[in-house]
Amino acid sequence: MLKAIGGLTAGIFISCSVIAQPLSKEAGWELTLSVNAGYSVGESQFDTDHDNEITNDLNNSGQSNSSVLVYPLGRIQYTLENLNTQFYLGNSREQVSTAKFQYELGMIHQFADQSKLTVAVFPKLSLFNETWEDPFVTNTKRQSTDQKVGGARIAVDNILGTGLTFKYAIASSSIDDELSGQSQLSDTSEIALLKRDSLYQRVEVGSSFPISQGVLLKPAFQYTNRNADGDANSYDQYTGQLSLLLFKQRHTLITTINAGVRLYKQENPIFNDKQDLTHAGIFSLYFYQRPFDWQHWSWTMMLGYNQENSDIAFYDSKGVIISTGMVYRY
Numbered sequence: 001m002l003k004a005i006g007g008l009t010a011g012i013f014i015s016c017s018v019i020a021q022p023l024s025k026e027a028g029w030e031l032t033l034s035v036n037a038g039y040s041v042g043e044s045q046f047d048t049d050h051d052n053e054i055t056n057d058l059n060n061s062g063q064s065n066s067s068v069l070v071y072p073l074g075r076i077q078y079t080l081e082n083l084n085t086q087f088y089l090g091n092s093r094e095q096v097s098t099a100k101f102q103y104e105l106g107m108i109h110q111f112a113d114q115s116k117l118t119v120a121v122f123p124k125l126s127l128f129n130e131t132w133e134d135p136f137v138t139n140t141k142r143q144s145t146d147q148k149v150g151g152a153r154i155a156v157d158n159i160l161g162t163g164l165t166f167k168y169a170i171a172s173s174s175i176d177d178e179l180s181g182q183s184q185l186s187d188t189s190e191i192a193l194l195k196r197d198s199l200y201q202r203v204e205v206g207s208s209f210p211i212s213q214g215v216l217l218k219p220a221f222q223y224t225n226r227n228a229d230g231d232a233n234s235y236d237q238y239t240g241q242l243s244l245l246l247f248k249q250r251h252t253l254i255t256t257i258n259a260g261v262r263l264y265k266q267e268n269p270i271f272n273d274k275q276d277l278t279h280a281g282i283f284s285l286y287f288y289q290r291p292f293d294w295q296h297w298s299w300t301m302m303l304g305y306n307q308e309n310s311d312i313a314f315y316d317s318k319g320v321i322i323s324t325g326m327v328y329r330y
Helices: 002-013 188-192
Strands: 028-043 064-079 085-090 104-110 116-125 130-132 144-157 165-175 198-206 209-212 215-228 235-248 251-264 277-289 297-310 317-329
Touching (some): 028 297, 116 165
Antiparallel strands (some): 028 064, 064 085, 104 116, 116 144, 165 198, 209 215, 215 235, 251 277
16 A cells, blocks of 8 residues: 555655745755654555455455555755755655655756756665566465666756746666466467566646735646556556645645546456556645744645546555654754
């Protein structure tokens, strides 16, 4: 379950930096640390929780699983004397406002016209990323294996001061022990269609619209292409996204909704059908600065929900997470 909704847990790093302003109040090093606790519940055949090891058939979306989460997060950054260039290691503040989570090494530069360029790389890590060697094994325990994802991204925000945004990301994904379909199929050409090692590319365009003082609306459109070694796992995905940002004194509330479709290239040979799906989700983050007038501290609460409905019931999934945490900045 943690893998399925891990992208929601980084929201604690968001700040008013989503509105154009200097990258930092002063030059030098800054450190952000947090400890968070939460509860998650979800349903997916690809959740490697112990209760989901055995599936009796391939016509269901897996067991419902819940768990208590406790997790630390952190970010370190260095800002140059001009306050317009910053290097960081950890989570990107801009990414987490829309529930995208990864550890990055990156650089941000803000130009005189308030345009902002971000370039970042994220290494191949297996943290929180496990999957089944062969998800289609029935009536016996499925064995888990690590899935590693790494890549790079570039973003240009507030282009020429217009509020327009362009983002591009590329990532590769690999499975340590790929046995997908071998329990159900004997034809090697059909088994090859289920290989999951992939190259992902995503393009996003968006804009920002101030509605009133302290209220910002951010619509965006994303196109994602997955080029998998197995054509049954290759797809094109189209997603619409809308974020509402509210700022008042110490309070920040950010809510993002998204919905879209995913269209697969070829039929899955086990089900003789494409696993085309629709997906939707909502992510909301509340951020309160200086609780009890504690300098350098903030308190956050987050709630997220996501759901995927596939033409093949085996690929249906849904998940909910609620989390709270304390953040320390120095």
